[in-house]
Amino acid sequence: xxxxxxxxxxxxxxxxxxxxxxxxxxxxxxxxxxxxxxxxxxxxxxxxxxxxxxxxxxxxxxxxxxxxxxxxxxxxxxxxxxxxxxxxxxxxxxxxxxxxxxxxxxxxxxxxxxxxxxxxxxxxxxxxxxxxxxxxxxxxxxxxxxxxxxxxxxxxxxxxxxxxxxxxxxxxxxxxxxxxxxxxxxxxxxxxxxxxxxxxxxxxxxxxxxxxx
Amino acid sequence: xxxxxxxxxxxxxxxxxxxxxxxxxxxxxxxxxxxxxxxxxxxxxxxxxxxxxxxxxxxxxxxxxxxxxxxxxxxxxxxxxxxxxxxxxxxxxxxxxxxxxxxxxxxxxxxxxxxxxxxxxxxxxxxxxxxxxxxxxxxxxxxxxxxxxxxxxxxxxxxxxxxxxxxxxxxxxxxxxxxxxxxxxxxxxxxxxxxxxxxxxxxxxxxxxxxxx
DNA sequence: TAGATTGTTAATCGATTAACAATC
DNA sequence: TAGATTGTTAATCGATTAACAATC
Numbered sequence: 001x002x003x004x005x006x007x008x009x010x011x012x013x014x015x016x017x018x019x020x021x022x023x024x025x026x027x028x029x030x031x032x033x034x035x036x037x038x039x040x041x042x043x044x045x046x047x048x049x050x051x052x053x054x055x056x057x058x059x060x061x062x063x064x065x066x067x068x069x070x071x072x073x074x075x076x077x078x079x080x081x082x083x084x085x086x087x088x089x090x091x092x093x094x095x096x097x098x099x100x101x102x103x104x105x106x107x108x109x110x111x112x113x114x115x116x117x118x119x120x121x122x123x124x125x126x127x128x129x130x131x132x133x134x135x136x137x138x139x140x141x142x143x144x145x146x147x148x149x150x151x152x153x154x155x156x157x158x159x160x161x162x163x164x165x166x167x168x169x170x171x172x173x174x175x176x177x178x179x180x181x182x183x184x185x186x187x188x189x190x191x192x193x194x195x196x197x198x199x200x201x202x203x204x205x206x207x208x209x210x211x212x213x
Numbered sequence: 214x215x216x217x218x219x220x221x222x223x224x225x226x227x228x229x230x231x232x233x234x235x236x237x238x239x240x241x242x243x244x245x246x247x248x249x250x251x252x253x254x255x256x257x258x259x260x261x262x263x264x265x266x267x268x269x270x271x272x273x274x275x276x277x278x279x280x281x282x283x284x285x286x287x288x289x290x291x292x293x294x295x296x297x298x299x300x301x302x303x304x305x306x307x308x309x310x311x312x313x314x315x316x317x318x319x320x321x322x323x324x325x326x327x328x329x330x331x332x333x334x335x336x337x338x339x340x341x342x343x344x345x346x347x348x349x350x351x352x353x354x355x356x357x358x359x360x361x362x363x364x365x366x367x368x369x370x371x372x373x374x375x376x377x378x379x380x381x382x383x384x385x386x387x388x389x390x391x392x393x394x395x396x397x398x399x400x401x402x403x404x405x406x407x408x409x410x411x412x413x414x415x416x417x418x419x420x421x422x423x424x425x426x
Numbered sequence: 427t428a429g430a431t432t433g434t435t436a437a438t439c440g441a442t443t444a445a446c447a448a449t450c
Numbered sequence: 451t452a453g454a455t456t457g458t459t460a461a462t463c464g465a466t467t468a469a470c471a472a473t474c
Binding site for chain 2: 195
Binding site: 220222223257259260263273274275276 | 464465466467468469472473474
């Protein structure tokens, strides 16, 4: 089988198209063109068609795409035709927000457990969950295999948490600590750095000011 | 003056280098090479040198870079040689986490005000701040000009909030609602979508499974 | 001087865009 | 049929990498 490499930028946009299609579907729209998707998410129509072409032919020439079908296809491609259990490590304000984040639920993610090392946080309730001591990660997650861990601890604890997760069979990590984690090659890591985009804004505002001089 | 266009990917990495340099500096390290920076943040040494070259010559051949100096340069370039006041719109769990996010403070961001439309949230305290009714945005921010707004409201309210911010002189928006905002050309917008990276992980995990078949 | 590392150019690689035949 | 829109190829654009002279 020919394995075409899919650019990560394509997968990123696919996730965004997918969300947009859900919105169209909720609004009762049944058909959409690449141009309308492009307009809705802020890319070019050719980009939309090229991205989709990595995975198959989903449209009808002269007509466009069936919203519900394309939505299902994108979900399938992204692996969201199943529920994913997450473990969130860190029950601070960010961990709390992630545990209760509606945007995860709506996309088929399910927070199975939350952990912290801070005794004042352990036992606290977050929705239906109770914050567990990090030590108990193996037992707590033992019966249901957790493949994805979310790190929401300060920089100083992040690497240690990553090591623990990996030792316990976690295969992918979403890291909110603003640092690079050291992990084996077979572990997938993506960082979400809340400051980076803010600093792109300040860079651009400053740059704009410099242009005016 | 020759205006060289700086790729956004370069600015993104600059923000990451900057954080890494702060960490080195905190650990008392005084000199660093492009190779060590590269190693520390997960890019190539050539990439590091190329990125820095957009802005000047900061190193010494045969030696490397002075950590403290390079750190200051990167902060300056990113516009972080000043404090930026932010307004956060949305005092739900995510808004709360952003208000109290240490990573903003440490980079010179200051949350000047928080707003919501929900009467049950208005008046609630978040640290030293009190949640204000969104209507009062003009008065509250009147005396100190807020150039950057952070949107942490659900999709259905996001566009309306963006319009209000822009009407009141906000120049840049960091948008956590997973949708594309419609704004005039002169407004800078960057989206932080908490699900996208998670979906890259599920895509890759699913893809890996497919390879094994 | 010898070794190390930068700054920068040229080569490579990959992603986006434009264009259009296919086709509903 | 005429109009619309896809799927796909080729052209363009831009970013990354490799290589090396400059130089500490």
